[in-house]
Amino acid sequence: MATVRMGLPVDHGSLRLHDESAPSRCGSCAQPVGAWATDRLTGLLGRWGWDDQAPATYRRAQRRWEQVALLMIDLDRFKKINDEYGHPAGDVVLSDVAAVLTAHTRPTDLVCRHGGDEFLVLLPRTTGGEAAMVADRILRGIRALQTEITTNDGYHVTLHGQTASIGVASHVPTADDTLIDLVRDTDAALQRAKRGGRARVQVHDPSAFAAERKADSAALHHLLALQDLMSSDQLPQVLVALSDGAKNAEELLSILGPKVILTLERLQDNGFVLRRAARYELTAAAREWITDVLPAVAAWTNRHHGLVH
Known part of the structure; x- marks a missing residue:
């Protein structure tokens, strides 16, 4: 949904695009990391940062026999925003979504923009039920966004009603388990969420998978x-x-x-x-x-x- 108006340039406030001159902080990741590991648009972990930190976090849970959960978040019909309003508008939406993820996760969680409009959240010491509640809060937070963008034609538009599909999986990793297994299960849940009509949270069901x-x-x-x-x-x-x-x-x-x-x-x-x-x-x-x-x-x-x- 969008509300269109003409007026002064939009001020995105705290949700403006990532300021590259500011200190690098990867969203809610466990510790500040170098720029090479950070997604420049959102300030979250990027793919390289994820590949560097997520396996270590998973192995820590494995050593301690602690439950670990993963969320995989995919924005519904995001391509339509880029096509209708331009990629700069899509970038503002991604930054706003990143702010929602940061607001609903802990400093010890790993929050990553894994590419395009797909985000990953690794939650140590978290059960499947707890992870589903986090996912539900994120889903409601994204839906509540009022994102102000400027189109390529100079119109100021307020986008609202954005939805997401979220897959959730969790386990206590055994010695034979890997992070790839958890990603696979979470992806299966995400695909079921999309087939179920999008705009929902789907927890991994091993029998269905x-x-x-x-x-x-x-x-x-x-x-x-x-x-x-x-x-x-x-x-x-x-x-x-x-x-x-x-x-x-x-x-x-x-x-x-x-x-x-x-x-x-x-x-x-x-x-x-x-x-x-x-x-x-x-x-x-x-x-x-x-x-x-x-x-x-x-x-x-x-x-x-x-x-x-």
Whole structure:
């Protein structure tokens, strides 16, 4: 939602963009760190700072047999703000969201802008229930924001009603657990929050995650089978064949062959899973297929499903 007005330049007060001349402080992280570890826009930990501090915090919980929780926060439809009002407006929203995260976390928590509109919060000595309450407060804080921005056309706009999807996971790490496991579980919860309609907190459910992983494995198997059927120099031809609506089904079948067609059809119901697959440890070639081929696969299978029997 947005309220538009013309007037004097907007003063963002304490929520203005990060002042690079000010001392570096990574949001609510455990200790001040160098500029290399800090996200310059929000003042929170950046990706490098997270990679430096989060594993140590996790290992500390592991040594002490203490519960640790993770929040993964993704702003809903944030791209629309950048597209409609410009990237400087999006930057102001990100800074305001960072202020909400800082206000609702402790000095011992690690708060990170991990990239784009995704934030991570690592909460040591925190149960899943406690983490869910923190996430709910953050969700309400983001929704209550009144963010004043200036559009590229010079209009002053107050943005309100921003929402977020938040995934929550926690565990007492055993000797065999890793931070990657906790991130994986939290990401699974975040994806369920998005599928459930966004603007909500979703706590990780191990049983539901196991079922999703089974579907993931099947979809990835089909994707890699498709990759094996083709050499890399066939990719442009495949993309043209899939996206050219003028081609009839027989022509596509002659270009791709029946094995490839069958594999494409098996992928029909797994587009969501495969878009997530970039988060798994896949080869660069597999990620290329996910990025370049899946949209064309989805469009083609919607038109020609059942061509090969």
